[in-house]
Every structure is written in structure tokens, then in C-alpha cells.
Amino acid sequence: MAKSPDQPGFAEGQAKYLATPEVPQRWTLKVASDGRFVIPAAARAAMELGEEGKVSVYVEDGILKLVTPRVAIRQIREMLKPYRSETGSIVDEFIAERRAEAVREEQEN
Numbered sequence: 001m002a003k004s005p006d007q008p009g010f011a012e013g014q015a016k017y018l019a020t021p022e023v024p025q026r027w028t029l030k031v032a033s034d035g036r037f038v039i040p041a042a043a044r045a046a047m048e049l050g051e052e053g054k055v056s057v058y059v060e061d062g063i064l065k066l067v068t069p070r071v072a073i074r075q076i077r078e079m080l081k082p083y084r085s086e087t088g089s090i091v092d093e094f095i096a097e098r099r100a101e102a103v104r105e106e107q108e109n
Helices: 041-046 069-083 090-108
Strands: 056-060 063-067
Touching: 063 069
Parallel strands: none
Antiparallel strands: 056 063
């Protein structure tokens, strides 16, 4: 069945592909003989790659991964969120615990 011109599809280039964490947007890049490639503007925007242009690069299970400092920091903060203190500064809590421990040790001696 032929599509009418008002029905967008992949062939017409009209449909927008929305990336999600489950289905990431993908690009096919040409790698030059010296190993260089150009990251498309849409990919740079999705990576939050700013003017500084710095990325960390690593290979995981044979997959080249590039991570910007901004995204890496956000991932680390998210990973540490369960350990964050709800009452205030974790440093203040640590100091208070050490002082209480010192008082208990003094009382024992």
C-alpha cells in the first residue's frame, strides 16, 4: 500500500525520532584513517558538550563511550544520593560523632 504525501514516514524524513534512555538515539559516523570522527551537533547537545569540548573516553564491553564532565558529575551525584545526609552536613555529623566518641573514651578512663 503506497503512502500518501501527507502521511510522514522514515522514507520521507518527516518523522521525528525521540531518544529515550531505553532507546538511545544513534548515529553512523565515518572514522578517518587517523581515528578521527565528527560528533553530530545533535549528539553534542544530548551529551551537554559545551565550548570546552572535553570528554572522558573509555571502552566498556567493546563499546566506545564518551562522557562530558557535566554528565559525569551528574551521574556521580545520582549514584551517591542514597548516602546523602537528610539532616544537614555529613561533615558536621562526622565531627559530632567523633566528639561524642572522644567524650565516651574520656569517661571510660
